[in-house]
Amino acid sequence: MTIFEKSVEGRTACPLSHCDVKEYKISSSFLRENAPKLPQVDELTAIRHYTELSKKAFGVDDGFYPLGSCTMKYNPKLNEKVAQLEGFMNIHPLQDEVQGAMKLMNILEKRLCAITGMDAFTLQPAAGAHGEFTAMLMIRAYHTSRNDLQRDKVIVPDSAHGTNPASANMAGFEIVNIPSTPDGCVDMEKLKEAVGEDTAALMLTNPNTLGIFDKNIAEIADIVHQAGGLLYYDGANLNPIMGIIRPGDTGFDLVHLNLHKTFSTPHGGGGPGSGPVGCKKFLEDFLPAPRIRETEDGFEFFKSENSIGRMMTFYGNFAVLIKALCYIETLGREGLRKSAKISVLNANYLRKKIEFLPSYTKGLCMHEFVVSLEELKDKTGVAAMDFAKGMIDYGMHPPTMYFPLIVKEALMFEPTETESKETLDRAAWAIKELYELALRSPEDFHNMPLSTPITRPDEVKAARTPELIAEE
Amino acid sequence: MFNYIPHTEKDISDMLAELNLSSLEELYSGLRSFQAQDIPIPEGKSQQLVDKEFNNLSKENKLYNSIFLGAGAYNHYIPAAVKSLASRQEFLTAYTPYQPEISQGILQVIFEFQSMIARLTGMDVANASVYDGSTALADAILMLSERKKNKVLLSRGIDPKTIEVLKTYLSPQNIEIDFIDLNLSGQTCLKSLNKKLDENVFAVAISQPNFYGIIERADQIGEKVKQSGSGFAIKANPISLALLKDGRECFADAVAGEGQPLGMSLSFGGPYLGFLASTKKYMRKLVGRIVGKTEDINGKESYVLTLQAREQHIRREKASSSICSNQAHCALTATLYMAVMGEKGMKEVASQCVSKAHYLAKEITKIDGYELKYKGEFFNEFVIKSKTKVDDIIKACKQNGILAGYKLSEDEILWCVTEMNDKKEMDFLVQILKEVGR
Structure with a gap:
């Protein structure tokens, strides 16, 4: 039942004081004919309605969330607390005397430079894909500034996130897809064939989406650079190397980070995230405006000469920045490094515990690994989707399904470092139970999950006869 | 130093033993040559100390009476009920609702959000949110673009910061931007619009009310634009839509806007909320997440992410946008605000x-x-x-x-x-x- 169906004509929970000046009436020619039909409920009805809905949601606070490539680590409560401080929450983006906020942003920029080995950062992009788009615009501006105008192609491996080619396309580039090796690494021969005078950049996720660190990175960088292109780092998988290996030291020219993954800010049911972009000195001038710099009189905003311009109305998702910095300051250098290492330990431990599922990630993995249920499906008819739904009944969020695209019936696990050994042991036990059930009684999977408010929804119907808003 | 890792030394050694390893460093074997010597970041601090430091930092910002x-x-x-509900951890710590069976709450909230935005704007459909008001207008304009036309007319009444964002977004697409000046009343000049509205124009965009607070004759502008055959986008303040003519009454194809006034703190500029609504005609060109209503196998009312063929994870470079994470929690806040205010x-x-x-x-x-x-x-x-x-x-x-x-x-x-x-x-x-x- 929607909130609209709970409406009763005349009810309101509006908490405002009475207007203490004379009412002014706008000329009727500007006014709408009918008031928008918004809910009419009392406060308690609203509270109960949305409290009930919150119970039909599943967050990191509810249980294990091994959603690969999403780094669903614990979101510390201290982050939330400091982000709610009045001196942060109630300041207007265009007011004066905001040195505290600007200092905070400046420190975060410095920390991110230190972690990635870059020379400068913008905190403006609102999400990872927004960061990718920002970086692609910078790459375009860079080549244009050198009058290197024929560089209109961006190379993307087929194991990449879908946002990569989509962002490059938004920036006006043509996409050259190259196949990956079976372990998701760059196919060096294909890369050599793909680069040329028209190469603007290569977009790379390292560790890749199979959880493998591509050891050819130095050679990859050489190939791209020698062809005159730039090397771009998708930071979705920074967690396992955070504070240990820096993209800037391994040949990357630009990076974006996902503060809502690596730096523990909550994902909010889909956002807001934050996707800062860092770059080497020679690209700094192209960063979006406004930027922050420190002068004798304190911090100030400025626009660099060759800036690609503004990506958002203001300075980015400020409250998210506060939370990320709070996390970094709390953990510190060793804390970040330890988190990275434990994320790798947890992933390898879980993988070992469920090695009866064939892994596409060979050798030691980084923070995540991919298993394929192709064989199981052939044998029993139980697909990756069915298996994932079964996991829900064991009180955990399923892993990422059917990604990366290069693995059939893929399930991608990323346990993160904040999960205990007991949680991993229990997950492994549950997965074993499900695996055995699949072999024994595959038809049981058709109705899973059984413990949820709804069973599997009809997605085909949703797309074929779209019902996107409540009827009036 | 504080950390959020539950592992004891014993846990670590037990787990390493399971992997036939003797130290955490071995997990990075073969990667030694890539490792950084030193990362210039201070050592960690207690939660108590960080709490205090951030408190002090927040006091370096001036709060006005x-x-x-x-x-x-x-x-x-911002009603207390809004803050209270929005801070529920189930909403806050969840990912994008990819698994509908355990995400009905979030999906229904987005469905209600889409419905409220559609009703407020007078449009047929709305998406689940985009980054902010400026990027929402950029998305609206790109959505209206046509192959054979390459010009967009922007009213000078649009926030100059938004115009800067539009320039950034539109620059790679070979779209020519031209402006319509304001008249002495501060409204978008109809004469100037008439003069510039040629067959090369695919969209006209205005702000309602405009940056200078003036209420536009949006219906008259919309009528003219419609007659010329181009698209019409309005960037609206959602609060004003409680009174002013909605998008349908103004012949708009798309209504975008900044949802911050709907329950979001000033928060030094973000996170805010971009909303984007359109007529049915553009439903399959809308960017970002959209939630639809359907049924589960038992015929029970259900909600799912839908029309995903528009999106990057399916279409890759052919997607209508690269947006993945949006401003979902801000959309939740706006939904709560509109429900409580009513x-x-x-x-x-x-x-x-x-x-x-x-x-x-x-x-x-x-x-x-x-x-x-x-x-x-x-x-x-x-x-x-x-x-x-x-x-x-x-x-x-x-x-x-x-x-x-x-x-x-x-x-x-x-x-x-x-x-x-x-x-x-x-x-x-x-x-x-x-x-x-x-």
């Missing part, structure tokens, strides 16, 4: 904004040397031209704990009034202006 600054970010009352409350906020802004404008213009720049009807912002220097006004206000309006030039300020400003503080402001003017 009353705020008369808008210009894209608005100080509205139909009456939304109208009440809007009309208080209008009444109070007109009271202040009237009182200011009674002072010698202060006058309204534009004659047009305004919503809750207005431009005052004064003989007194703007810097002196801003300074005098600041000394009295008042955040003055937005400086447009040496003699013009854009003032903003919301339901938060009571008569007493407006009278106090007027008193200050009288004294500076002397």
Whole structure:
């Protein structure tokens, strides 16, 4: 039942004081004919309605969330607390005397430079894909500034996130897809064939989406650079190397980070995230405006000469920045490094515990690994989707399904470092139970999950006869 | 040093033993040559100490007693119920609702959000949110683009910061941007629009109310644009839509906007909320997540992410946008705000904004040397031209704990009034202006 169906004509929970000046009436020619039909409920009805809905949601606070490539680590409560401080929450983006906020942003920029080995950062992009788009615009501006105008192609491996080619396309580039090796690494021969005078950049996720660190990175960088292109780092998988290996030291020219993954800010049911972009000195001038710099009189905003311009109305998702910095300051250098290492330990431990599922990630993995249920499906008819739904009944969020695209019936696990050994042991036990059930009684999977408010929804119907808003 | 890792030393050694390893470093075997020597970051701190440090940092920002600054970010009352519900951890710590069976709550909230935005804007469909008001308008314009036309006309009444974002977004697409000036009333000039509206124009965009607070003749503009065969996009303040003509009444194809006034704190500019609604015609061209209603296998009402063939994870480079993470939690906040305020409350906020802004404008213009720049009807912002220097006004206000309006030039300020400003503080402001003017 929607909130609209709970409406009763005349009810309101509006908490405002009475207007203490004379009412002014706008000329009727500007006014709408009918008031928008918004809910009419009392406060308690609203509270109960949305409290009930919150119970039909599943967050990191509810249980294990091994959603690969999403780094669903614990979101510390201290982050939330400091982000709610009045001196942060109630300041207007265009007011004066905001040195505290600007200092905070400046420190975060410095920390991110230190972690990635870059020379400068913008905190403006609102999400990872927004960061990718920002970086692609910078790459375009860079080549244009050198009058290197024929560089209109961006190379993307087929194991990449879908946002990569989509962002490059938004920036006006043509996409050259190259196949990956079976372990998701760059196919060096294909890369050599793909680069040329028209190469603007290569977009790379390292560790890749199979959880493998591509050891050819130095050679990859050489190939791209020698062809005159730039090397771009998708930071979705920074967690396992955070504070240990820096993209800037391994040949990357630009990076974006996902503060809502690596730096523990909550994902909010889909956002807001934050996707800062860092770059080497020679690209700094192209960063979006406004930027922050420190002068004798304190911090100030400025626009660099060759800036690609503004990506958002203001300075980015400020409250998210506060939370990320709070996390970094709390953990510190060793804390970040330890988190990275434990994320790798947890992933390898879980993988070992469920090695009866064939892994596409060979050798030691980084923070995540991919298993394929192709064989199981052939044998029993139980697909990756069915298996994932079964996991829900064991009180955990399923892993990422059917990604990366290069693995059939893929399930991608990323346990993160904040999960205990007991949680991993229990997950492994549950997965074993499900695996055995699949072999024994595959038809049981058709109705899973059984413990949820709804069973599997009809997605085909949703797309074929779209019902996107409540009827009036 | 504090950490959020539960592992004891014993856990670590047990787990390593399971892997036939003896140290954590071995997990990175073969990667030694890539490892950084030193990362110049300070050591970690206790939660208690970080708490204190951030407290101190927050105090380096000035908090004003009353705020008369808008210009894209608005100080509205946020009901306690909104904050309370929005902070529920199930909402806050969840990912994008990829698994509908355990995400019905989040999916239904988004469905309600889409519905409320559609009703407010008078459009047929709305998406689950985009980054902010400026990127929402950029998405709207790109959505209206056509292969054979390459020009967009932007009203000069659009926030200059938004225009900067539009330039950034549109620059790679070979789209020519031209502008329509404002007339003496501060409204988008219909004559200028007529002159520039040629067969090469695929879209016209305006802001309602515009950056200078003036209410546009959006219906007349929309009618003209429709006759010419191009698309029409409005960037609207959602609070104003409680009173002003909606998108349908103005012949709009798309209504975009900044949802921050719907329950979001000023928060130094973000996170805010981009909303985007359109007519049915553009349903399959809308960017970002969309939730639809369906049934589960038992016929039970259910919600799912739908029409995903538009999106990057399916279409890759052919997607309508690369957006993945959006501003979902802000959309939740807006939904809670509109539910709690309700139909009456939304109208009440809007009309208080209008009444109070007109009271202040009237009182200011009674002072010698202060006058309204534009004659047009305004919503809750207005431009005052004064003989007194703007810097002196801003300074005098600041000394009295008042955040003055937005400086447009040496003699013009854009003032903003919301339901938060009571008569007493407006009278106090007027008193200050009288004294500076002397």
